[in-house]
Amino acid sequence: MNTGKDDRDVKLLEQILDESKQVQGVSLWQDAWKRLRRNKAAMASMATLCILGILAFLTPLLPLQSPIDKDLNNRRFLPPSLETVVMGQRDGLKFKDGRLTAQLAKFEDEIGELRTKQRSESDPDKRDAIDEQIENRIEVEHPFNQLWNELDSVSWGLCELRVSIFGDYAIPSIFGTDQLGRDLLARVFWGARVSLIVGIVATLVSLIIGVSYGATAGYFGGIVDTIMMRIVDVLYSIPFFFVVILIMTFLGDDAIKKRMNEIGIDQIMVFYVVIGAIYWLTMSRVVRGQVLSLKEEQFVESARTVGASSSRIIFRHLVPNVLGIVIVYLTLTIPSVMLFEAFLSFLGMGVSPPDVSWGLLLKDGVDALSSVKLFWWVVVFPGAALAATLFALNFLGDGLRDALDPRMKNRD
Amino acid sequence: MSTQIQSDASANRTSDPPLLQVNDLRVYFPFSRGSLFRPEHGFIRAVDGLTFDIREGETLGLVGESGCGKSTTARAIINLVKPTSGQVILEGTDITGLNDRSMLPYRREVQMVFQDPFASLNPRMTVGSIIGEPIAVHGLAKGKDRKLEVIRLMELVGLNPRFLNRYPHEFSGGQRQRIGIARALAVQPKLILCDEPVSALDVSIQAQIINLLMDLQQRLGLSYLFIAHDLSVVRHIATRVGVMYLGRLVELGAAADLYRAPVHPYTEALLSAVPVPDPNAAAARERIVLSGEVPSPDKQYVGCAFADRCWLAEDRCRTEQPSLATKDHAGACWVRATD
Numbered sequence: 235m236n237t238g239k240d241d242r243d244v245k246l247l248e249q250i251l252d253e254s255k256q257v258q259g260v261s262l263w264q265d266a267w268k269r270l271r272r273n274k275a276a277m278a279s280m281a282t283l284c285i286l287g288i289l290a291f292l293t294p295l296l297p298l299q300s301p302i303d304k305d306l307n308n309r310r311f312l313p314p315s316l317e318t319v320v321m322g323q324r325d326g327l328k329f330k331d332g333r334l335t336a337q338l339a340k341f342e343d344e345i346g347e348l349r350t351k352q353r354s355e356s357d358p359d360k361r362d363a364i365d366e367q368i369e370n371r372i373e374v375e376h377p378f379n380q381l382w383n384e385l386d387s388v389s390w391g392l393c394e395l396r397v398s399i400f401g402d403y404a405i406p407s408i409f410g411t412d413q414l415g416r417d418l419l420a421r422v423f424w425g426a427r428v429s430l431i432v433g434i435v436a437t438l439v440s441l442i443i444g445v446s447y448g449a450t451a452g453y454f455g456g457i458v459d460t461i462m463m464r465i466v467d468v469l470y471s472i473p474f475f476f477v478v479i480l481i482m483t484f485l486g487d488d489a490i491k492k493r494m495n496e497i498g499i500d501q502i503m504v505f506y507v508v509i510g511a512i513y514w515l516t517m518s519r520v521v522r523g524q525v526l527s528l529k530e531e532q533f534v535e536s537a538r539t540v541g542a543s544s545s546r547i548i549f550r551h552l553v554p555n556v557l558g559i560v561i562v563y564l565t566l567t568i569p570s571v572m573l574f575e576a577f578l579s580f581l582g583m584g585v586s587p588p589d590v591s592w593g594l595l596l597k598d599g600v601d602a603l604s605s606v607k608l609f610w611w612v613v614v615f616p617g618a619a620l621a622a623t624l625f626a627l628n629f630l631g632d633g634l635r636d637a638l639d640p641r642m643k644n645r646d
Numbered sequence: 647m648s649t650q651i652q653s654d655a656s657a658n659r660t661s662d663p664p665l666l667q668v669n670d671l672r673v674y675f676p677f678s679r680g681s682l683f684r685p686e687h688g689f690i691r692a693v694d695g696l697t698f699d700i701r702e703g704e705t706l707g708l709v710g711e712s713g714c715g716k717s718t719t720a721r722a723i724i725n726l727v728k729p730t731s732g733q734v735i736l737e738g739t740d741i742t743g744l745n746d747r748s749m750l751p752y753r754r755e756v757q758m759v760f761q762d763p764f765a766s767l768n769p770r771m772t773v774g775s776i777i778g779e780p781i782a783v784h785g786l787a788k789g790k791d792r793k794l795e796v797i798r799l800m801e802l803v804g805l806n807p808r809f810l811n812r813y814p815h816e817f818s819g820g821q822r823q824r825i826g827i828a829r830a831l832a833v834q835p836k837l838i839l840c841d842e843p844v845s846a847l848d849v850s851i852q853a854q855i856i857n858l859l860m861d862l863q864q865r866l867g868l869s870y871l872f873i874a875h876d877l878s879v880v881r882h883i884a885t886r887v888g889v890m891y892l893g894r895l896v897e898l899g900a901a902a903d904l905y906r907a908p909v910h911p912y913t914e915a916l917l918s919a920v921p922v923p924d925p926n927a928a929a930a931r932e933r934i935v936l937s938g939e940v941p942s943p944d945k946q947y948v949g950c951a952f953a954d955r956c957w958l959a960e961d962r963c964r965t966e967q968p969s970l971a972t973k974d975h976a977g978a979c980w981v982r983a984t985d
Contacts, residue, residue, distance in 0.1 A: 247794045250807050254774075254797070259812030262769055532766035536829070539724055540780040541753040543746070550779075554770040 269637040276633020279626035290426040294392035297400040299417035300381035301424040302588050309415035311609050316406050333402040337377045383588040410611035413602045421590050422619050428591040432506055433572040437564060439510025444517025452525030466515055474512045481508050482583045509571055520563055524556045558638035565631035569624040576620060592620045663738055664699035665837055665869050671696040671732035673722045691943045692718040694893035705870040707884030709877055715893040716873045720839040724758055725749050754784060757830035761842040763822035767814040773825055774810040780832040799828040820851035839871045856883055877920045881905055889913045892943055892951040899975030909977030912952050
């Protein structure tokens, strides 16, 4: 307003502004959080998932045994035991002559020697040749690369940290060992990384496709909506399970695998995207329905009356109101994606060795089950890990739905 | 209160053209029904040839039963629905069916207060940002100035400005309607379309909101289009009243005249249905009970749309459509309007 703006007036208003900062309202998010905190199952699930996530991320740092180190002679199907194991000192291991730390030191010495040799070399061609030699040796012979499969740089750093903290110590095989004598505890942990990442990445892919597709259809409505949703209906009618099998079989072909490796596409990455690209259908329907009903709400109409632009209406008015449902749906999609991954891996079409996932572990476990001798641990531990995670996600999703559901909210 | 706000719109320019003119406004909604192979197409005639004007500083009440097109009229004026035909002229400028961008400057002149104070405020926004939104959209003030402006507006409508950071669900119905009014006032409009602003509120709160609206009108020189289905509410606030039936105005006149001597039989029937506080007077009064239902707005009527329910109807009523004369108080009725 352009009148009545004398100094005293402005001062008074500023004073009120200061006072208003002490009266903070309770937003619907805070309200939902309050309700969620009262739900013990959901909070326990959330804590479980947080711990699981942190542990999965820090797996290379934990003093676990190698997940790929086989011992077919002495360690096949060992039941859970507390017998101490020293990293690198086991019979049948690749470096029998010492412990991991000793082996590492030896390897570093050898590389160091090569480097001094390289420095003293005057011919640049020979220097390059030695460079290549060093790289090759690290790739093949470095103890880390023998104990773990394709570590990324972060995991490599964590592994180094682990060696400097724990030295040669490794947790005993408390989960037993599998058919090839590999430590099951380590495999469950490394499998958690893959399974969780599949769940999260595939769900994010489905979130991005689903939300943008659904919101577009819902917001524009009319003929756009009709066409877009009919496409979804058609896709729904295709049994997507077969589509995935088809795609994964096609991509599993060696020639194509090789071609994709050349371009730098990881098989497992394709797997995430394929699952995500299939799970977006329901998400898009949910979002479209929400947007369709929200855009007829009076507060959207009042924003239009005020003159707010489309983008303002979408991002300030529609999205924050759809978000609740999307979050709930997200927590319920992650477990179904994880289960689907496990199922595909179980059928041998998902994650392939030497990568590990819970589904793959279960497959190995079931293969190892026989009527002659019951190796229960190979099935029970990976199964329990998967079941616990799925339960936690479902409880959390349920809790979130109860907490965010506007119908539960006393609207007055 | 320290806020002394005067609108630029001074109310003493009565000789000028009216603030808002609505000429022969029609809003038809197309529909199709029937089977896929034999579809039936038609129109819902929500607003069917409405003509009225609103002068500066006055309140035009618009009454009628639900479904008669009152709200659609308001929504068509402010371009939330596109009129099928007709004109909406704001201060001499035709704003009918303008697109969002070219409509923007006129949204500073006309604002709207919505019916449902629970649905018309975004539950995820604080009161401060709800009231500040029009200011932000029109780029009137930024940052701290915007907040100060919001505080001023909250004081103006009788809300405690210290509750700036609260959310709509922490307020009562009446307080929320005050928030809605503050939002409408934020761009300093000349005309506010009130779409049944009190019908969702308790009777005691209704009076407070009505008084607030009247008080604001005096202080800021506002004009209102006041839509309601409650005749006694309209009587209290309106200078002139229009009665709608099936998308058409059947009677338009100064409030006092219309309530004292209704011309159209429909108005008469409506007035006879208003409850009176005195039981003796209520018993003595003759209540006009209309037979039949409100006809469907998907048909085109040759004559008067009210003819089928009217106890005065003559042959002419069913064959020719009566029109509203341009005099001060007129009713669209063949039987009554001849004299």
